[in-house]
Amino acid sequence: MTAATGQVAEQAERAGSPRQRRRRRARASRGDARLALWLILPTVALLAAVIGYPVIYAVVQSLKLDKADAGLDATGFFQSGGKYVGSKYYSYWFNCGSKCPNGTTGHEFWPAVSTTVIFTVITVIFEVVLGTVMALVMHRAFRGRSLVRAAILVPWAIPTAVTALMWKYMFQPHGVINAVLGTHIIWTGSEWPARWAVIIADVWKTTPFIALLVLAGLQVIPDELYESAKVDGASAWQRFFSLTLPLVKPALLVAALFRILDVLRIYDLPAILTGGANNTTTLSILAVDELRSSPNSAAALSTITFVFIFVVAFILVRIFSVNVVQTQARTVKA
Amino acid sequence: MQYRRLMVVAVAVLTTVALATSCSSSKKKSGESGSGGGAGDRGPITMVQGKDTSGILPPIAALWNKDHPNEKVTMRQQTDQADQQHDDLVQHFQAKDPSYDVVSVDVIWTAEFAAKQWLVPLKGDFAVDTSALLAGPVKAATYAGTLYAAPESSDGGLLYYRKDLVPTAPTTYAELIADCAKKTAGMACYSGQFAKYEGLTCNASEAINSSGGQIVKDDGKTPDVETAAAKSGLDFLVNGFKQGYIAKEAITYQEEESREAFQSGNAMFLRNWPYVYNHLAQDKDSKVKDKFGVAPLPGLNGPGTSTLGGHNFAISQYSKHKATALDFLKFIMSGPAQNVLLNVGSLAPVLKASYSDPALIAKFGYLPTLEKSIDTAIPRPVTPFYPKVTQTIETNVYQALQGSLSVDAALKNIQAGITQAANG
Numbered sequence: 001m002t003a004a005t006g007q008v009a010e011q012a013e014r015a016g017s018p019r020q021r022r023r024r025r026a027r028a029s030r031g032d033a034r035l036a037l038w039l040i041l042p043t044v045a046l047l048a049a050v051i052g053y054p055v056i057y058a059v060v061q062s063l064k065l066d067k068a069d070a071g072l073d074a075t076g077f078f079q080s081g082g083k084y085v086g087s088k089y090y091s092y093w094f095n096c097g098s099k100c101p102n103g104t105t106g107h108e109f110w111p112a113v114s115t116t117v118i119f120t121v122i123t124v125i126f127e128v129v130l131g132t133v134m135a136l137v138m139h140r141a142f143r144g145r146s147l148v149r150a151a152i153l154v155p156w157a158i159p160t161a162v163t164a165l166m167w168k169y170m171f172q173p174h175g176v177i178n179a180v181l182g183t184h185i186i187w188t189g190s191e192w193p194a195r196w197a198v199i200i201a202d203v204w205k206t207t208p209f210i211a212l213l214v215l216a217g218l219q220v221i222p223d224e225l226y227e228s229a230k231v232d233g234a235s236a237w238q239r240f241f242s243l244t245l246p247l248v249k250p251a252l253l254v255a256a257l258f259r260i261l262d263v264l265r266i267y268d269l270p271a272i273l274t275g276g277a278n279n280t281t282t283l284s285i286l287a288v289d290e291l292r293s294s295p296n297s298a299a300a301l302s303t304i305t306f307v308f309i310f311v312v313a314f315i316l317v318r319i320f321s322v323n324v325v326q327t328q329a330r331t332v333k334a
Numbered sequence: 335m336q337y338r339r340l341m342v343v344a345v346a347v348l349t350t351v352a353l354a355t356s357c358s359s360s361k362k363k364s365g366e367s368g369s370g371g372g373a374g375d376r377g378p379i380t381m382v383q384g385k386d387t388s389g390i391l392p393p394i395a396a397l398w399n400k401d402h403p404n405e406k407v408t409m410r411q412q413t414d415q416a417d418q419q420h421d422d423l424v425q426h427f428q429a430k431d432p433s434y435d436v437v438s439v440d441v442i443w444t445a446e447f448a449a450k451q452w453l454v455p456l457k458g459d460f461a462v463d464t465s466a467l468l469a470g471p472v473k474a475a476t477y478a479g480t481l482y483a484a485p486e487s488s489d490g491g492l493l494y495y496r497k498d499l500v501p502t503a504p505t506t507y508a509e510l511i512a513d514c515a516k517k518t519a520g521m522a523c524y525s526g527q528f529a530k531y532e533g534l535t536c537n538a539s540e541a542i543n544s545s546g547g548q549i550v551k552d553d554g555k556t557p558d559v560e561t562a563a564a565k566s567g568l569d570f571l572v573n574g575f576k577q578g579y580i581a582k583e584a585i586t587y588q589e590e591e592s593r594e595a596f597q598s599g600n601a602m603f604l605r606n607w608p609y610v611y612n613h614l615a616q617d618k619d620s621k622v623k624d625k626f627g628v629a630p631l632p633g634l635n636g637p638g639t640s641t642l643g644g645h646n647f648a649i650s651q652y653s654k655h656k657a658t659a660l661d662f663l664k665f666i667m668s669g670p671a672q673n674v675l676l677n678v679g680s681l682a683p684v685l686k687a688s689y690s691d692p693a694l695i696a697k698f699g700y701l702p703t704l705e706k707s708i709d710t711a712i713p714r715p716v717t718p719f720y721p722k723v724t725q726t727i728e729t730n731v732y733q734a735l736q737g738s739l740s741v742d743a744a745l746k747n748i749q750a751g752i753t754q755a756a757n758g
Contacts, residue, residue: 067450068719076478078449078718101750102739103726172591173583188529189585190736277530277732292421293721293755 055306062089062300068293081296089300105290109301112286113308115279119199119270120263126203128256131210132248138211139218156208164272167201171273194278198270202263210255217251218244253320260316264309283308373459374656378406381662382423383438383645385414388609388679397674398665405658407436416440416532427452427650435653436662439483439646441474441713442532442720445554447648448477449718454649456481460660467667468705471684474713475646482648484663487681489643490707491540492700493629494596494604494614496622503629507544507570510603510632514579517602522581524574525592526605530732533588535714535724536641537605538731542567543712544631544638549727550715550752557752559745566634568741572734585735597622605631607643609680611700628700630707642711644682682708719755726751 065088067081096106138149155163170176171187178184187193221244229239267284274280276289283305290298383391391409399406412419420443426434427447439447447453456462457480464472464481471485495503499517504510514523527533539549547564550557558564574580581601584592589606596604597614599621604610611628614620631638647666649659665671672688675681677697682704688694689705715723730747733739739747 072449072718076449077451101726101754102733102747103729103751104722104754105725173586186583186586189583275529275531289725292417293719
């Protein structure tokens, strides 16, 4: 404690003219670098242990033969697996398609890819639009604003498992949704109703997340900009599209990126709501299904999913970051 | 300087902890080869099973602990989801965890766990006497000719029917469909479990077996579903949805939803397990209290065949107190323990004698019917590849029920799927 305050005082004393500071920094840099190394080492070690090790372990496992695929010996015991089989499991997932009979996990791979992508595209579009609207509402000053803000955030605060169960009850044939709509749709009994059930529940739950990030973006836009725009005679629509949207775009893109990566690995909501039936099996659900019978094959699928999400993230970050820079440059020029 | 020293200490501590954990896990691995010979050691044991929804664990533990003060049993509960219970057991077996001594194994997992050598075979020093038990449950605990677990409770499907509307229960599918005319308006006729999950495999295999078909041949792995008998069995369910004697919404039913439909007076027939009996007879909101009867399942040309449910207790290969665990297995198959399971939890006994006990029959009117059901029951395929087998059955039957796949195509896929499952 005393050492810490001593150092702070010392640093304050050191602060002289910029030139002096620069000279001092050069002298201290080797020591600082070493300190910095020690400071980040625990984090790096922890990340290596909880992220690096499992990822590498999964990749290694995906190249080895599973015990459950090693065949039975005369006494009915599984022979030992573990020998390297190369891309056996990867080709099972990619090339199985028509060769594997309906009902096997290999047959479900490509449908699971398309289901995952469909969920991602539709939910993120809805969430971005609704989230932006919600943020605009939360941003305005009016009576009862704090109540509206709290109400909008409630779905985000509810655990996903609870959300899924809640919507499962509401989507039952005699549930509240059919009662309100006056319909007799068996929501979890066929393909598109089941998919819409998942999409509606996911949008309901995570729109507040986007709204929250967009709201943060809105709050840093200075009011003077709007005032001068008004003076210049810009209509409300012009102000939204030429002012609000470009300025909030960086926050919006980050929020959308987070959501895209999140939905690509979605598991809990469809797993509880529909059990993966009626083409709502996502890549993560398929991986867990496969884990039950063949862990090494499931490791291969997890690796494929990981690489897929990684590539999508990489591409989006590249596109988005360029945009972010351009937006800022344009704003500065204007 | 102070900071740096602190960091060094922190890193050193972290590294030591990491090393210590890795050491202890390797110790566990080397330790397990130490046991062996005789029936193992004695000491306190832990029994693991799914969530105890019916409150059987406290009385069972009390009954055992009274006579075994030095080898007390600790009850450990998993979740109430069967899939998660299976995964939890697999993880603990893979970690060679000695803290799971006795595990409750669903009949359909027994073969898989036995083939992976996680269960102690009950032979030689570990042999148990099963002569007083029903044959079906013992067969379901046997893999490749060796008994691997002690049957704890059994289960068989029953047909619940509205005796106020149909005085005598139908014994064939044709009779059942004809009886549908007697239902009141707004009521569904037949109800079962048709959502895409394990319960659908039970319902589908019952329909196939009840029509004289079979899913696998006697060797337990060669599929045999591309037959006329299997087709007519599946047709009974598929036509139910087509012709309307099964309600459209039944495609979402698991056990509880189907019970709810019958209990609220919205279905005339219900295929379900014995646990439903007490709900129908005693629940406050039951609208069918004195209006329902219990019968064996119907079939194509006479009484049908139930699938076999239930749980077995097995000793983990990694238990340190196997001798005590063995005694616990013998205890759970004994009269006093079986009575507790039936009286407290309504679990179907595995002892033959329980089914002819007049006191029990007076209390549980369905026992004679249940005995018939279990006696003729056919287990679901006893195979170490069960997860793949049930997945292919569930998926194809579900699509057939929805009408997006013909019955012939579904059976063809199941045939191919089971063949592929066994060949890796």
